[in-house]
Amino acid sequence: MDVADNTVALVTKHCGLQLELYQKCVTQNPENWDIKCITQKRALAKCSEDNVPIIKHVKEMCDPFIKDYDACVMKNQQDPTVCLESLKRLFHCTEEHGKLPPTGPPRADAASGTSDAKAGAGYGYRGGI
Known part of the structure; x- marks a missing residue:
């Protein structure tokens, strides 16, 4: 997966x-x-x-790019294609910060309905999500 x-x-x-x-x-x-x-x-x-x-981590790391893209789309509602460069920068940030560390995030275990909490222990997130 x-x-x-x-x-x-x-x-x-x-x-x-x-x-x-x-x-x-x-x-x-x-x-x-x-x-x-x-x-x-x-x-x-x-x-x-x-x-x-991983969602909180990416949002924290890419916040300036998220804000820039959102502002661009709001400003250019009639032609959001103007915001393609902002979207590309946001995409690259999410690609960079959305990569998994060697242990990976907690995984959803469909069979047991549990998550692997130890796997995310090395993330270093603030506030824990």
């Missing part, structure tokens, strides 16, 4: 309800989901940060 698959598995495992509520809201509000579903989006983001260490 690669990093992305493992991350999705952990989000689904720990934040399934928040993910389901966000998906339902988006489906029910196709025209203005970005406005109508902000509460569900925030709940999913918080749960993910609290329960999936």
Whole structure:
């Protein structure tokens, strides 16, 4: 299982309800989901940060790039293609900081429903997610 698959598995495992509520809201509000579903989006983001260490780490390390991209998209809503360079910088940051250390993050064990907490011990995260 690669990093992305493992991350999705952990989000689904720990934040399934928040993910389901966000998906339902988006489906029910196709025209203005970005406005109508902000509460569900925030709940999913918080749960993910609290329960999936790699997400918090990447968000901390790439915060300036996230803010730059978000600001660009807000400023250029009529033509978000203007923000491709900001998006590329954000992508490169997530690629750099989303790599696993040798021990890897806690893994979702589908058979037992447990996670391997020791595997993430070497992450050095602040505040623990």
